[in-house]
Amino acid sequence: MEDHQLVERSRAGDVAAFEELVKRHQARAYAIAFRLLGRREDAQEVAQEAFSRAYFRLAEFRGQAQFRTWLYRILVNLATDFLRRRKPEVSEKKALFQIVDTRGNPSEHLYRQELRQSIEEAINALPADLRTVILLREMEGLSYADIALVIRRPVGTVMSRLFHARRRLQQSLSAYWKEANPDG
Amino acid sequence: MRHLLTVCVVLLLPAALAFAQSVPIEVLVLVASREPATGLDPAIHSLVRELQRDFAYTNYRLVETHRGQVSPERPWRTAIAGGPDLSVVLIKADQRRVELKITTTGVDTRVGLSRGGSPILLGGPPHQGGVLIIAISAR
Amino acid sequence: MAKDCRQGQSLNAYVDGELKTTQAYRLEEHLRACGECRLELESLQKLQGLLRQGLQEHRVPAPLWPGVRARIEQGHPPGLLTSWIRQIWEAGWERPRRSFAHAVLAALFLLSIVYLLWESPAGRPPAETLSVGPGAGEVVVEALEPEPGFRAMVLTTSEQGLKVIWVVTREDL
Numbered sequence: 001m002e003d004h005q006l007v008e009r010s011r012a013g014d015v016a017a018f019e020e021l022v023k024r025h026q027a028r029a030y031a032i033a034f035r036l037l038g039r040r041e042d043a044q045e046v047a048q049e050a051f052s053r054a055y056f057r058l059a060e061f062r063g064q065a066q067f068r069t070w071l072y073r074i075l076v077n078l079a080t081d082f083l084r085r086r087k088p089e090v091s092e093k094k095a096l097f098q099i100v101d102t103r104g105n106p107s108e109h110l111y112r113q114e115l116r117q118s119i120e121e122a123i124n125a126l127p128a129d130l131r132t133v134i135l136l137r138e139m140e141g142l143s144y145a146d147i148a149l150v151i152r153r154p155v156g157t158v159m160s161r162l163f164h165a166r167r168r169l170q171q172s173l174s175a176y177w178k179e180a181n182p183d184g
Numbered sequence: 185m186r187h188l189l190t191v192c193v194v195l196l197l198p199a200a201l202a203f204a205q206s207v208p209i210e211v212l213v214l215v216a217s218r219e220p221a222t223g224l225d226p227a228i229h230s231l232v233r234e235l236q237r238d239f240a241y242t243n244y245r246l247v248e249t250h251r252g253q254v255s256p257e258r259p260w261r262t263a264i265a266g267g268p269d270l271s272v273v274l275i276k277a278d279q280r281r282v283e284l285k286i287t288t289t290g291v292d293t294r295v296g297l298s299r300g301g302s303p304i305l306l307g308g309p310p311h312q313g314g315v316l317i318i319a320i321s322a323r
Numbered sequence: 324m325a326k327d328c329r330q331g332q333s334l335n336a337y338v339d340g341e342l343k344t345t346q347a348y349r350l351e352e353h354l355r356a357c358g359e360c361r362l363e364l365e366s367l368q369k370l371q372g373l374l375r376q377g378l379q380e381h382r383v384p385a386p387l388w389p390g391v392r393a394r395i396e397q398g399h400p401p402g403l404l405t406s407w408i409r410q411i412w413e414a415g416w417e418r419p420r421r422s423f424a425h426a427v428l429a430a431l432f433l434l435s436i437v438y439l440l441w442e443s444p445a446g447r448p449p450a451e452t453l454s455v456g457p458g459a460g461e462v463v464v465e466a467l468e469p470e471p472g473f474r475a476m477v478l479t480t481s482e483q484g485l486k487v488i489w490v491v492t493r494e495d496l
Contacts, residue, residue: 119377
């Protein structure tokens with residue numbers, strides 16, 4: 001069944017239909033929430049809250065965009081609020097404690113893990129508005145128009161933020177440039 | 185009165201000893217490599233089985249065993265496999281758990297261990313075509 | 324990186340497939356002539372590759388539906404109730420697993436008693452003094468400071484396996 005059919009059913013009071021929607025989108029919703037908030041419990045709470053709000057606002061959803069995009073809009077809004085209210089956490093060297101499953105030579109995997117870590121750190125170092133657009137673009141593959149819907153800004157703002165986000169990431173990850181391209 | 189005193193001392197002595205901050209530790213030094221497997225020392229049998237779940241080394245040899253006592257005042261030090269130094273300091277201990285500060289080439293760490301429980305492993309320093317894996321446990 | 328050529332945003336849009344056909348053609352024409360922009364394009368594509376490689380999936384730790392349903396049934400639950408509900412929800416989630424674990428442990432306990440009764444007490448001496456595996460006591464890495472020039476990571480061999488602090492020098496990477 002398509003999302004929009006599930007939405008119709010949910011609107012009509014079919015809770016099982018909404019449960020199916022949650023099941024379909026929970027992984028991605030959680031992923032975005034986690035990347036924006038950095039903490040598991042916070043991501044779970046915000047994702048659940050986003051779904052429940054979506055439920056209560058189903059009447060507003062007219063199918064002008066995909067359900068997913070509309071959900072993300074609620075989610076990103078909640079996450080942004082949450083971030084503003086949350087006390088800044090003391091930044092520990094959490095990256096060092098990342099528990100990793102390795103197969104094979106740890107040194108090889110450590111390189112990959114280090115790369116992944118550097119990327120995560122670089123993304124986390126971005127200001128929230130830039131981080132949101134780069135995640136929605138690279139992780140979710142949303143179009144500029146959809147990103148604009150989600151962050152409630154014009155497409156021009158999306159393009160500008162993406163431009164600046166990528167500039168900063170290019171700088172923070174420049175160490176990996178040489179390795180990605182040995183001939184310089 | 186004297187009897188009472190003796191009794192008190194006798195009763196309190198074990199307690200005092202229990203609180204005496206000195207903990208026995210055991211350090212196993214393994215070399216892991218990609219050489220073909222040879223016979224496995226029974227002393228590291230289940231340790232190696234666990235390592236084999238995720239590390240692709242094919243050969244594990246127990247090269248050294250060290251035993252010592254650690255206390256807050258006296259760090260326990262030894263050289264490992266003719267190479268790096270290893271130092272262990274006791275930070276705190278109770279009947280069930282200890283906290284150790286472990287320092288060796290490249291790293292300084294503080295770990296909590298269960299007495300008589302799982303060891304903490306430090307690995308990575310290259311050694312004779314393989315890598316060293318050091319298992320530290322507390323009694 | 325291209326600083327003078329002001330095609331920055333167009334290049335981004337091009338990499339994202341967001342340029343209309345005519346705009347794309349015009350940009351491609353420009354790229355033929357402009358080495359700086361070609362470099363920048365390459366750089367953006369490389370970045371995209373790195374990001375795709377690097378952005379790991381973070382799986383949902385537990386299904387979200389029970390929490391969502393609780394919120395729906397509550398209307399809009401205020402903060403305190405949320406945590407209360409969450410506690411109950413988590414307890415309900417835990418219990419099925421815990422009782423199964425208890426059953427397994429009880430079975431093992433009974434089996435080991437039977438085994439001990441049947442076997443002679445003068446059994447094999449333990450070949451190994453190390454405890455390994457679940458229930459052998461939790462190892463907690465409280466702090467970890469690599470020395471300059473080294474990188475240290477905490478690995479675990481399996482869900483409840485051994486904790487390994489792996490140290491590499493930057494040359495090994």
